[in-house]
Amino acid sequence: MSSEDPVLEEDSTIEVSHEEFPQQLKEKKLSWQKLRRYDSLDVESGKLRHGHHRHGSKSAEWSVILHLAFQSLGIVYGDIGTSPLYVYASTFSSGTIKHNDDILGVLSLILYTLTLIPLVKYVFIVLRANDNGDGGTFALYSLICRYAKVGLIPSQEAEDRDVSNFRLQLPSNRLRRASTLKSMLENSQFAKFFLLFATMLGTSMVIGDGVLTPCISVGGIKEATSAMTEDRIVWVSVAILVCLFIFQRFGTDKVGYSFAPIICIWFGLIAGIGVCNFIKYDPTVIKAINPQYIVEYFKRNKKEAWISLGGVVLATTGTEALFADVGHFTVRSIQISMCTVTYPALILAYTGQASFLRKHNEYVSETFFKSIPGPLYWPMFVVAVFAAIIASQAMISGTFSIIQQSLSLGCFPRVKVIYTSAKYEGQVYIPEINYLLMVACVVVTLAFRTTEKIGNAYGIAVVFVMTLTSGFLVLIMIMIWKTHILLIITYILVIGSVELFYLSSVLYKFDQGGYLPLAFAFFLMAVMYIWNDVYRRKYYFELDNKVSPEKLKDIVVDTRFCRIPGLAIFYSELVHGIPPIFKHYVANVPALHSVLVFVSIKSLPISKVPEEERFLFRRAQPNDLNVFRCIVRYGYTDIRNMEEPFERMLVERLKEFIREDLMFSTIIRNNEECAEKEGEPNGGLSHGENIENDAKRVDNEKELEAMEREIEALDKACRAGVVHLMGEHEVVAGKGAGIGKRILINYAYNFLKRNIRQSNKVFDIPQKRMLKVGMTYEL
Incomplete structure (x- = not known):
């Protein structure tokens, strides 16, 4: 948007009323001295600011919350719930307990770790950082992008902040440190790239959790019985895994x-x-409640105790799913299910196992099944097998959520997102990702048949994501929440230091299987970076080669071009202007439809944009050209469906814009004339005023007729047919590009592009009314 665009100010004091205009226009407060011309992008964005409920928030009745709390048990907690299968065996990996009080030290570590990280950090702190009900690493990143201009694509507009979901609930007391940190992030290109890379890394690690979970869970049950050999357990698990992933399509x-x-x-x-x-x-x-046993445990075992932390941290596996899956449920439902069921059950389970081990040190490698009373052994075994497989569900659902978010921020190749529930927001299914995860889970399950190496790998993935989440959370505490500095320091010293201590332990086993999640994460990061980098290059190319308003006017009024009946919708992601694909189109097709609408698809760093705030319009001058620009704004969890309902909504909002365009133009002109009269001396001729009023009425009637003709022309164009014009961009490295750039664009990006869905398939554009326009971008 240009700097000279006018701005609507809510705090101005001049009321406007006109008997011919709708009630909502009567209530507008406009600064007429500053508003020189009417601009729809401003008016539309400010249209429903007052009294608008917050879309995307997960406020719900208690009956719905309790239903979701029950559902969350089957989705969110399978991973952390099956940790008792292998935690003690992984902690005492040598199979021996040197001192009986070591059990108390480990139990104390488990109790305080479960309390500090899953309960205090995630349930009571991190869940508050949800983005209109959605969680995950990208939700934290989007919050930071909304408050500070750290995004790498220059598509920000002033009107975006007027979307009801965009506005942040900021405390009135603005602290200097928040402004200082914000300025540092905005002025540092390194900081912007670092935040994006950290987000990609965290996302990749969470997806890696979804692949590793079945392996660690299956490994935990392999020693249950000699009748069920390792091979049998693995193949049964693979069969159940395949059924699990097939079942995902039901939502x-x-x-x-x-x-x-x-x-x-x-x-x-x-x-x-x-x-x-x-x-x-x-x-x-x-007695393990006393943290003194932790100190004594480290005194007795020193380095071995530090290394054993890699086993203790497995008690928190799946914790990130609490946050990543919150979009499928609600914050309150997750808090209820965690505090009333999951946390108490885990505390009792670990405490009971510790009691058993105090009397049976020799069974440390198979603590879980040896501690089961005889009559419950086989029922428990059956439930354990199913619970271990279901454990992967937490990260499968979380993977769907975070990939959906990364898609809208241009950080992942386009895939089909299916919304599986009209009742609950945020419940999604991504077919391609589901099948890729299934293949990866099966391969890793077959490849890893012991818990030791996969436990090392899993620990790194878990702690790395937790540490990254804490880093983002500290930024949010400082910049957005304006948390008291003492509370921030307390969080860093208590929770942050604990996580760093655990991270140092799991990294020690990097060469013993710990490399697997990092290798997997770097592969996913490479895919994300390749896609995001070329996405940004394409955007800058379109920005540098956009069609100027003067060039657009010359094209439209050129007598060589035939105007044919119909409505043409040109799609683009370019927000600030008309994309170069239009210039390429008219150079090859000397015909234009009677009404042209250039639709810019824009993603905002919020989860949802209310439908009434989604469309922003602007005219191409002069008015009789029937050429409009439209920005369609989506959040990263909004459904981007380009079927007929979208067409109908666009046309209705365009008609509304045309009507309001006339209304505001008339109001502005009348108000300016009133202002001029106020500055003139009294004593004007009554007869002259009557002539002036008559002329004004004639002008108003002419404008009303022009508006009706324009709306009729739009209706006629819709009846003649709607055509969707999509740009089919071929991307190649420019002449003289280095070998790295050529590999990135010509091979890596184009390989991804050839193997993903095309835009029309993602947006469900009707095939019979779609026209693709090919163009090559030299980046």
Whole structure:
């Protein structure tokens, strides 16, 4: 948007009323001295600012919240819930316990780790950083992008901040450190790239969790019985995994209701067995509440104790799913299910296992199944197998959510996103990603048959994501929440230092399997970076070669071009102008439709944009050209469906814009005339005023007739037919480009582009009314 575009000010004091205009226009407050011409992008964005409820927020009745809390048990907690299968075995990886009090030290570590990270950090702090109900690494990044201009694509506009979901709830007390940090981020190109890379890395690690989860869970049950050999367990697990991924197409709602009863039974059994073992073997393990046992554990074991932290941290696996999956549920439902079911059951399970180990040190490598009372052994085994497989569900759902977010920010190749529930927002299914995850899970499950190496790999993935989340959260605390500095320091010293301590431990085992998640993450980051880098290059190319208003006018009024009946919609992601594809089109096709609308598809760093705030319009001058620009704004969880409802909505909003364009033009002109009269001395002729009023009425009637003709022309064009014009861009490296750039664009990007869905398939544009316009971009 140009700097000279006028701005509507909500705080001005002049009321406008006109008996012919709708009530909403009467309530507008305009600064007429500053508003020299009417601009639809400003008016549309400010249209429903007052009294608009917050879309995308997950406020709901308690009955819905409790339903979602029950569903979340089957989706979110399978991963963290099955950790008791292997935590003690992974912590005492040598298979021996040197001192009986070491069990108390490890139990104390587990209790405080579960309390600090999943409960305090995620449930009570991180979940507050959701973006209109959506979570994950990209949600944190989008919050930062909204407050500070750290995005790498120059598509920001002043009107974006007027979207009801865009505005941040900021405290009135603005602190100097927030402004200083914001300025540092905005002025540093390194900081912008670092934030983007950190977001990609965190996202890749979360997706990696979804691949590694089945392997670690299956490994935890392989020692359960000699009748079920390792090969049998693995192949049964592969079969169940395939069924699990096939089941995803039915949506989170049905999957949650199907899996939740199994996970509920699982939590009930591990809690009950924990209580039984606690009473039967050694109730004195309650002493582990005293953190002194942690200190003594490190004094006795020193380096070995530090290395064993890689096993303790596995008690928190799947914690990131609490945040990544919040878009499928609500913050309140996640908090309820965690505090009332998951956390108490896990505490009782680990405490019961510790009581058992105090009397049976020799069973440390198979603690879980050896501690089960005889009559419950086989029922528990069956439930454990299903719970271990369901454990991967948490990260599957989280993967769908974060890829959906990354798509809208131009950080992932285009894939089809299917919304599986009209009842609950945010529940999505991505077919391509689902099948790729299935293949990856099956391959890794077959390749890794012991928990030791996969445990090392899994620990790195888990702690790395937690640490990145804490880094983003500190930025949000400082810039957006304006948290007191003492609370920020406390968070860093307590939770941040604990996570860094765990990270140092798991990185020690990098060469013992820990390289796997990093290799997987860097592969995904490479895909994201390639796509995002060329996406940005394409945007800058279009920005540098856009069609100027003067050139557009020359093209439209050129007598060599035939205006044929119909409405043509040109699609583009370029926000600031008309893309060069139009110039290429008219150079080859000497015919233009009677009404042209250049639609710019724009993603905002928010989860949802209300439909009434989605369309922004602007005319191409002069008015009789019937050429319009339209910016269609979406959040990263909005449905981008370009079927007939979109056409109908666009035409209706365009008609509304045409009517309001006339209304505001008339109001502005009348108000300026009134202002001029106020500055003139009194004593004007009554007869002259009457003549002037008559002329004004005639002008108004002419403008009303022109408006009606324009709307009739639009209706006629729609009846004649709507054509969707999509740019089919071939991207190549420019002449003289280096070998790195040629590999990036000519080979890597084009390979991805050839193997993904095309735009018309993603947006569901009707094939019979779509025309592709090919053009080569030399970047």
